Amino acid sequence: METDRMETDRADLAIVGGGAAGLAAAIFAAEAAPAGARIVVLDGAKTLGAKILVAGGGRCNVTHQHVHPKDFNGTQNIIRNVLAAFDVAATVRWFASMGVDLKCEPTGKLFPVANSARVVLQALLNRCAELNVILQTSSRVSAIIRLENDLGADKLDKFRIEHACGALRCDRVIVATGGRSLPKSGSDGSGWAILRHLGHTVTPSYAALVPLVLSPQMFHAQLAGVSQDVELSVFASGKRIDHRTGSLLWTHFGVSGPVVMDASRHWTVAHELGAEPVLRCNFLPGEDFEQVERWLIQRTSERPKAAMRTHLAERFTERVADALLRYAGIDPLLVGSQLSRDARRALIHTITGLVLPVAEHRGWNFAEVTAGGVPLSEIDYRTMQSRKIPGLYLAGEVLDCDGRIGGFNFQWAWATGYLAGQRCFKE
Ligand SMILES: Cc1cc2nc3c(=O)[nH]c(=O)nc-3n(C[C@H](O)[C@H](O)[C@H](O)COP(=O)(O)OP(=O)(O)OC[C@H]3O[C@@H](n4cnc5c(N)ncnc54)[C@H](O)[C@@H]3O)c2cc1C
Numbered sequence: 001m002e003t004d005r006m007e008t009d010r011a012d013l014a015i016v017g018g019g020a021a022g023l024a025a026a027i028f029a030a031e032a033a034p035a036g037a038r039i040v041v042l043d044g045a046k047t048l049g050a051k052i053l054v055a056g057g058g059r060c061n062v063t064h065q066h067v068h069p070k071d072f073n074g075t076q077n078i079i080r081n082v083l084a085a086f087d088v089a090a091t092v093r094w095f096a097s098m099g100v101d102l103k104c105e106p107t108g109k110l111f112p113v114a115n116s117a118r119v120v121l122q123a124l125l126n127r128c129a130e131l132n133v134i135l136q137t138s139s140r141v142s143a144i145i146r147l148e149n150d151l152g153a154d155k156l157d158k159f160r161i162e163h164a165c166g167a168l169r170c171d172r173v174i175v176a177t178g179g180r181s182l183p184k185s186g187s188d189g190s191g192w193a194i195l196r197h198l199g200h201t202v203t204p205s206y207a208a209l210v211p212l213v214l215s216p217q218m219f220h221a222q223l224a225g226v227s228q229d230v231e232l233s234v235f236a237s238g239k240r241i242d243h244r245t246g247s248l249l250w251t252h253f254g255v256s257g258p259v260v261m262d263a264s265r266h267w268t269v270a271h272e273l274g275a276e277p278v279l280r281c282n283f284l285p286g287e288d289f290e291q292v293e294r295w296l297i298q299r300t301s302e303r304p305k306a307a308m309r310t311h312l313a314e315r316f317t318e319r320v321a322d323a324l325l326r327y328a329g330i331d332p333l334l335v336g337s338q339l340s341r342d343a344r345r346a347l348i349h350t351i352t353g354l355v356l357p358v359a360e361h362r363g364w365n366f367a368e369v370t371a372g373g374v375p376l377s378e379i380d381y382r383t384m385q386s387r388k389i390p391g392l393y394l395a396g397e398v399l400d401c402d403g404r405i406g407g408f409n410f411q412w413a414w415a416t417g418y419l420a421g422q423r424c425f426k427e
Helices: 002-007 020-032 050-058 076-085 088-097 117-130 190-197 258-272 289-302 308-312 318-327 341-353 408-423
Strands: 013-016 039-042 102-104 109-112 134-136 141-146 159-163 166-170 173-175 206-208 212-214 227-236 239-250 254-256 278-282 354-356 358-361 369-371 392-394
Touching: 013 020, 013 159, 013 166, 020 039, 020 117, 020 173, 020 408, 039 166, 050 117, 076 408, 088 102, 088 109, 088 408, 109 117, 141 190, 173 190, 206 258, 212 258, 227 258, 239 258, 254 258, 258 358, 258 369, 278 341, 289 308, 289 341, 308 318, 318 341, 341 354, 392 408
Parallel strands: 013 039, 013 173, 039 134, 173 392
Antiparallel strands: 102 109, 141 159, 159 166, 206 369, 212 254, 212 358, 227 239, 227 278, 239 254, 278 354
């Protein structure tokens, strides 16, 4: 009977989750394992690699030229050690060894030369096939049960894994179930429930690298499609908790673009904690109120008959200039000489410190990553082995570490997958 066959199924290593971290772990484990070791990847999805395929707009931003612990939120000394074990050069060599050459773009992001995420996924799947890794899809795992006290168990088997097609016994398991972002890809946070049951703690989770929805009264919809460099700060409970400069993209629902995505996790965390975060935007990065006032006074006195729209168009596109002027209550056609002191100050406040009225984040379907997860202090960073359950290893986004936009989250997946895979047969 099928169920009986599944009941007796066993593996030397089971990997729960066949995303970036799980596939990396499978490959490195298969390379390090004794000959004939049986390695099974169990994944709930019908097909593997959904997130790899959508990553980087379908081109897959595999890593970044410069990866530093500061690019991540999480326990810095642990992140530093993990990244040092498998750095960017190792990632580039590894992909080259699988036939995928990477190129560095001016932003520092690395993409496959072929500009195709499918090439990245196919290389990982091909390598798994070469190494006889068994990839079992549609096998969502519901529980991992420790067998130490189970007298009926084969003494070698430490775990029994229950999944949608039956059960699997194994003596080591790597959990790489990701976080909650893009749940339709199969990553819905269910891995945390399994780990909690095994005795791990899981911090609250928050959407990160997520676009932000603005109140409908704001002017974002008029500017949809326009992007510009801005300085963005998040304040919570009166303190500035994040500050960065980069490209903001106006959209029909609010704001997106790298600087917003990176700032978003600070907004979502503070919001969920009830700290009433405020997102403040300076449209002239590096310039403060006084500098912008000096510039504006000079321009309007040099060309007093020119419309305010013309003055602002020196620094902004006309659409943005009009939106900022109207927001400050100024007719874009008003000539510079007629601008009152109060109107000028209102305009400069708008330009250098506009509060973007965030209503909510755009939701888990649009979040690229999850902030939160299993605390890094609960794993041994040299091996990714759980400090609570011998034989259990964790890799990827299931852990409490999230990187900024630019290839950092995949670097975390490759590095943690490498450590867990490479070490799990040696411990
Ligand atoms: C739209 C988008 C674009 C992105 N672009 C980039 C980018 O260009 N560069 C970058 O660095 N990062 C990017 N990221 C982030 C990156 O994709 C993730 O950080 C990375 O994929 C995490 O890898 P992971 O293997 O830990 O988890 P995941 O990729 O989420 O994989 C987890 C796997 O576990 C499976 N699973 C979950 N629960 C169970 C269960 N109970 N039983 C069995 N299987 C289960 C899932 O089906 C899934 O296959 C992007 C993310 C999104 C959503």
